[in-house]
Amino acid sequence: MTLTPVLSRHWAEPQPWTLAAYRRQEGYRGLPKALRMGPDEVIALVKDAGLRGRGGAGFPTGMKWGFIPQGDDKPHYLVVNADESEPGTCKDMPLMLATPHALIEGVIIAAYAIRASHAFIYVRGEVVPVLRRLQTAVREAYAAGFLGRDILGSGFDLELIVHAGAGAYICGEETALLDSLEGRRGQPRLRPPFPAVAGLYACPTVVNNVESIASVPSILAEGVEWFRSFGTEKSPGFTLYSLSGHVTRPGQYEAPLGITLRELLSHAGEVRAGHTLKFWTPGGSSTPIFTAEHLDVPLDYENVAAHGSMLGTKALQIFDDTTCVVRAVLRWTEFYAHESCGKCTPCREGTYWLVQLLERLEAGTGTEADLDTLTDIADNINGKSFCALGDGAASPIFSSLKYFRGEYLEHVRLGHCPFDPARSTVWAGNGGAATESAATTEGIAG
Known part of the structure; x- marks a missing residue:
């Protein structure tokens, strides 16, 4: 397209x-x-x-x-x-x-x-x-x-x-x-x-x-x-897609609704050289994340919703294999906690506690039980706030646990972030194992 x-x-x-x-x-x-x-x-x-x-x-x-x-x-x-x-x-x-x-x-x-x-x-x-x-x-x-x-x-x-x-x-x-x-x-x-x-x-x-x-x-x-004549039957017209993050040529790409991320990446020079796509947002951080398996989902309102997310503002944030999912979700959640207006209790209190739990998990001092607590708190925010900020804060929690629960657990098992550059850890992916490497240690020391 x-x-x-x-x-x-x-x-x-x-x-x-x-x-x-x-x-x-x-x-x-x-x-x-x-x-x-x-x-x-x-x-x-x-x-x-x-x-x-x-x-x-x-x-x-x-x-x-x-x-x-x-x-x-x-x-x-x-x-x-x-x-x-x-x-x-x-x-x-x-x-x-x-x-x-x-x-x-x-x-x-x-x-x-x-x-x-x-x-x-x-x-x-x-x-x-x-x-x-x-x-x-x-x-x-x-x-x-x-x-x-x-x-x-x-x-x-x-x-x-x-x-x-x-x-x-x-x-x-x-x-x-x-x-x-x-x-x-x-x-x-x-x-x-x-x-x-x-x-x-x-x-x-x-x-x-x-x-x-x-x-x-x-x-x-x-x-x-x-x-x-542009777009699809239920999502007609053209729109601006904002590509940012680990992409060769970030920027605004105006295309018909229904184009896929794979097609947009072909215009944007693909994910940065030497790396592969790990996860991405179809409509900004308020929308549930997608992974590489969603590269061919048509980016219109119906198809994105059918795959469990929202098209939102068409803010396509691209994250490659060097990104720690837990850290990314923590940064987003810190943003929502800071920007909460404080009017309603679920959002005001819930975002605060989400940050506390994510900080522990990202540092490797959390427990497996914290993952269930994260889900419970997010569930108490989602759909129970005055506005959509609460839903937006819960979205990265639910979707990251759905696709990358193994990476959360790896933080718990190792006692630190698998992507910490100060440590000699090589992360093998969701559900994989982290291994110590002497060569990596020497490379960092050198």
Whole structure:
């Protein structure tokens, strides 16, 4: 399967972030078409295209727009979740840095469809270059008449605000993001009510990912059949896959949904020379890990789910045979414990105890009984937290024990990590044995 650059097609061109460059790239073609249609027709078009959310669960975008009640005499809001912080995910930031007007055009179309007169882009405040690039692009759009009052003579008004968050992983959760946007501490809300009914300022709100919204203009410009010519029947379209870790050429690879990791690695120069693939994440650290046996799983929502994981943000973190699984899971779990907002007990207490157990196991001072305790604690977090952070913290625990339980046990048997460079241990793989090697000892000493 070949790569299909659409969103990333102009990233390498000179100054693609300017309005002039975006219009040369045939930008702002979809907006006039949308404004000539009724809002409900735009929603129906996006539904027919089959666009699914590109930020996590893959919920149909047009269906989410359709949940907004009409005739309720309340203001409607569109919020773009640009708080990209899932470990391994790095697609939205380069998109906004290179072609911010693709996002802005998508925002205008989406706001028109849901009858919103105010829209917000919530960006991580640490990413100052992206923040400035967006603010400049918004000013350009206002000056050109794409934002403000009576856009392109259609009678539609829209105010777009770029808001900088203070930097918290939990604010990537849509209801925590809304609380932060309202000036409160970012913590998930209990649902129902859902944002479509009571979101920002207790009014109907749509929260979409950057890539989801940036995909909308091309659907309007090129049509439903064109969009559905990419991907699969249930997961149509193209998307950005972020390859990082032990790969020869890490980066963004835009391809149809349904491509496999084996095919993506062929474009990325394979796993780094002299090593083999050990495990990988299909959608960031919140998703259950896969192994080399999953190289040919089509990377779409249905097939990844059928094999026990989630496509998530398409953050493909690649780990080769030099990686200690226990250490990797510990690092992820430390992240979740640090980023827990503390609102609910299962996540706040559970992630803390997961870290304590994993530290013992990784150091080789744990016991086999600790593996069962790990599973019990993860089970008490999974599905019992206010938001998906708890589920994300449990995912690496369950999946790593499923595929690499032998490696955990080897830590216990040896009394130290089999991958510790200060020791003369050669790890033979999951379920294998660690052996002492005089040659290795001499090599380290030398």
